Amino acid sequence: MQAGNNLYLSKINKEDFEKIYDWFKDADFLKFYDYLPPVPQEKDEVDKIFNNYEKSEEAEVFAIRLLNDSDIIGIAGYDDIVHENKVATLFIGIGNKNIHGKGYGKEALKILLDYGFNDRDFHRIQLNVLEFNHGAIALYEKAGFKKEGVFREFVLREDKRYDLYLYGLLRREWKF
Numbered sequence: 001m002q003a004g005n006n007l008y009l010s011k012i013n014k015e016d017f018e019k020i021y022d023w024f025k026d027a028d029f030l031k032f033y034d035y036l037p038p039v040p041q042e043k044d045e046v047d048k049i050f051n052n053y054e055k056s057e058e059a060e061v062f063a064i065r066l067l068n069d070s071d072i073i074g075i076a077g078y079d080d081i082v083h084e085n086k087v088a089t090l091f092i093g094i095g096n097k098n099i100h101g102k103g104y105g106k107e108a109l110k111i112l113l114d115y116g117f118n119d120r121d122f123h124r125i126q127l128n129v130l131e132f133n134h135g136a137i138a139l140y141e142k143a144g145f146k147k148e149g150v151f152r153e154f155v156l157r158e159d160k161r162y163d164l165y166l167y168g169l170l171r172r173e174w175k176f
Helices: 014-025 027-033 043-055 104-119 134-142
Strands: 007-010 060-066 072-082 087-094 124-130 146-157 160-170
Touching (some): 014 027, 043 060, 087 104, 104 124
Parallel strands (some): 087 124
Antiparallel strands (some): 060 072, 124 160, 146 160
């Protein structure tokens, strides 16, 4: 996979899992990463998730790595790939809290979209994002994603209900 200015996406290695296990134990990471309850997960649960990704023809998952030291800082990829329709659902999670706000999510998104549209020949890339994830929403909209739907009060966090937004991007709309 091609690299950006500061990072690149690659295969996840066995050595990466110690950090991934830490991220999946972190309720704050999980709160923004998925719409499932942000319940910390044990190693065997995380292994099961990534084994399912690896076996699936409908998913492709990458490590987000810094160019300067190859350190894993997050995970990104596609799931729910519908090959016949050339459609996939994108996800990005920056697990290293020390580097939040430095543009790595934007760079990972740019690389992932380039890969999806140019290398995988997707026609449509979509994603789900929680209504309180304002930084991600701004990033996705800047990249050209269009808000296409709302799953009203879909997510329960700390006894409060939140909407889950569905965003989509067609190849011809891609701005990066």
